[in-house]
Amino acid sequence: MTDKNTIPDSNAIIDERRQKLQKLRESGWSHPNQFRRTHLAAELHAIHDGQDNAGLEPASINVAIAGRMMLKRAMGKASFATLQDMSGRIQIYVTKDAVGEDMLETFNQYDLGDILGAEGTLFRTRTGELTVRVNHVYLLTKSLRPLPEKFHGLTDQELKYRQRYLDLITNEMTRKVFTVRSKVVQGIRNFLTERGFMEVETPMMHPIPGGATARPFITHHNALDMQLFLRIAPELYLKRLVVGGIEKVFEINRNFRNEGLSTRHNPEFTMLEFYEAYADYNDLMNLTESMLRKIAVETTGSARLVYQGREVDLESPFDKLTICDAMSRYHPAYTAEKLNDRVFVGAELDKLGIGFQKDDGLGKLQLMLFEETTEQLLFKPTFIINYPAEVSPLARRNDRNPEITDRFELYIVGRELANGFSELNDAEDQAARFSEQALQKNAGDKEAMHYDADYIRALEFGLPPTAGEGIGIDRLIMLLTDSPSIRDVILFPQMRPE
RNA sequence: GGGGCGGUAGCUCAGCGGUAGAGCACUCGGCUUUUAACCGAUUGGUCGUGGGUUCGAUCCCCACCCGCCCUACCA
Numbered sequence: 074m075t076d077k078n079t080i081p082d083s084n085a086i087i088d089e090r091r092q093k094l095q096k097l098r099e100s101g102w103s104h105p106n107q108f109r110r111t112h113l114a115a116e117l118h119a120i121h122d123g124q125d126n127a128g129l130e131p132a133s134i135n136v137a138i139a140g141r142m143m144l145k146r147a148m149g150k151a152s153f154a155t156l157q158d159m160s161g162r163i164q165i166y167v168t169k170d171a172v173g174e175d176m177l178e179t180f181n182q183y184d185l186g187d188i189l190g191a192e193g194t195l196f197r198t199r200t201g202e203l204t205v206r207v208n209h210v211y212l213l214t215k216s217l218r219p220l221p222e223k224f225h226g227l228t229d230q231e232l233k234y235r236q237r238y239l240d241l242i243t244n245e246m247t248r249k250v251f252t253v254r255s256k257v258v259q260g261i262r263n264f265l266t267e268r269g270f271m272e273v274e275t276p277m278m279h280p281i282p283g284g285a286t287a288r289p290f291i292t293h294h295n296a297l298d299m300q301l302f303l304r305i306a307p308e309l310y311l312k313r314l315v316v317g318g319i320e321k322v323f324e325i326n327r328n329f330r331n332e333g334l335s336t337r338h339n340p341e342f343t344m345l346e347f348y349e350a351y352a353d354y355n356d357l358m359n360l361t362e363s364m365l366r367k368i369a370v371e372t373t374g375s376a377r378l379v380y381q382g383r384e385v386d387l388e389s390p391f392d393k394l395t396i397c398d399a400m401s402r403y404h405p406a407y408t409a410e411k412l413n414d415r416v417f418v419g420a421e422l423d424k425l426g427i428g429f430q431k432d433d434g435l436g437k438l439q440l441m442l443f444e445e446t447t448e449q450l451l452f453k454p455t456f457i458i459n460y461p462a463e464v465s466p467l468a469r470r471n472d473r474n475p476e477i478t479d480r481f482e483l484y485i486v487g488r489e490l491a492n493g494f495s496e497l498n499d500a501e502d503q504a505a506r507f508s509e510q511a512l513q514k515n516a517g518d519k520e521a522m523h524y525d526a527d528y529i530r531a532l533e534f535g536l537p538p539t540a541g542e543g544i545g546i547d548r549l550i551m552l553l554t555d556s557p558s559i560r561d562v563i564l565f566p567q568m569r570p571e
Numbered sequence: 572g573g574g575g576c577g578g579u580a581g582c583u584c585a586g587c588g589g590u591a592g593a594g595c596a597c598u599c600g601g602c603u604u605u606u607a608a609c610c611g612a613u614u615g616g617u618c619g620u621g622g623g624u625u626c627g628a629u630c631c632c633c634a635c636c637c638g639c640c641c642u643a644c645c646a
Contacts, residue, residue, distance in 0.1 A: 085615055086581055086597050144606070151603035168603060185596070198604045222582040222595050224607045229582085231638045243582090287646060305646090332645045482646095489646070520645080545646095558639090569637070 108190035115160035126197035139190040164204040186216030270321040275310035284308030287330040303329035323347035336558040343546040350537040392455040436461025451484035466506040468494035493542030500532035
């Protein structure tokens, strides 16, 4: 920390409020914590919805509410103010007649942003707004800093990310996004546990990073004097659990990848991974489709969404295409015949300036061409299937064609959302594929996988036939909240230090 | 890594060679059904940082820092 960060900055407004706080302290006020509320704002609106003032005011319904004062309208001998709690907003009305001159004067000293508690009775104003006629109002927390402009709120993207608390105070849309996020995660938990899956937590610190091809963050454990890696995926641990007999298992947690930042990448991101024994990748595609459909309806009210102005239909059956079929559909010039001609595919990659190795298989070249030309066009939900074995070191080979695997990726709005496959449970095949990855790592490929001997040992005890999948939660939230950047759906996205 | 745009009052923004502006917020005064309350009067700035050009720079030039977007890399 530099001096700049430890010396409290000040301006006329902050100085003024510090003086108010000082006077409060001198009067014996000391951040009281005995106020208890009876209702949230939204509860009061819900309970008394449709009730007019003739039915409301004579009933003298006592309520106690608390929240941050967001607006204030003082009129000499009476004041209106708007309090905001986690559920929404409600208006209070403080009058000299009801609270006396002293309390009104005290109330008028309170600032926007202060946390207040208020007791009183309900009525409706002549414009019909449900309001608490206050007979006691308490200052619970003094706010020393002025809030952002009351109408526009906080719009500066940098400040929204760095000071998310301010963004949450002032922008209802931001609160909505994270409310939806919470509901989505809860909905996924319910969906899976209802189907007999068990939620677990596996290590975040791995002696050997595995389960994906990505560069890891490296850290060090002092007492053990050993290098550790923040996990890039939980996959190998979850499959160890399936070996252990937890036949339906899932984890929702953070992965860390030491790679670039973008609107679709944050170095730490949330992944759902789940594994089901005695199931294959077709079962997972079915499960994924019904889960996404259900979650969309639960959290947005519909399986027909709009993302950045375009309709996304999660209601109709998703497309299911092989890598080559997808290219042929979106680029009719790429006929099946041409795509199976290694010379043609290689020439296309050359034309696009994409480098490849002489010993890369046709399947890998097709995948590279697909990623360059077609991936971003898959706006409509589409399962892409038949991934080549050479880029799928943890997936089961296809029974009819050992060059490809029983694997899929799900694309929606041109982005990868999920990746799943029938698991490779042949311990000897897995050992051979690890060896191959280890060779590539020694040859300088920073992303090739390590040889994980304990994982092989686990497989040697026997992994039942299993299928597993990962779903990027942040990207799912982006889709469901119509957010253009992953930073909009992560409360505290990675930023450079101030 | 490359490109584009941006950084001016606490916040939202205007100004773009001649000593810094508005709205909101703050302070003071008025107002007992307002609601982005209103009316009146104030207060508030190292114009991202450092160089340069100029009689004079917030404005032009260079470098740097920070951010957003695109692109590249990357599951």
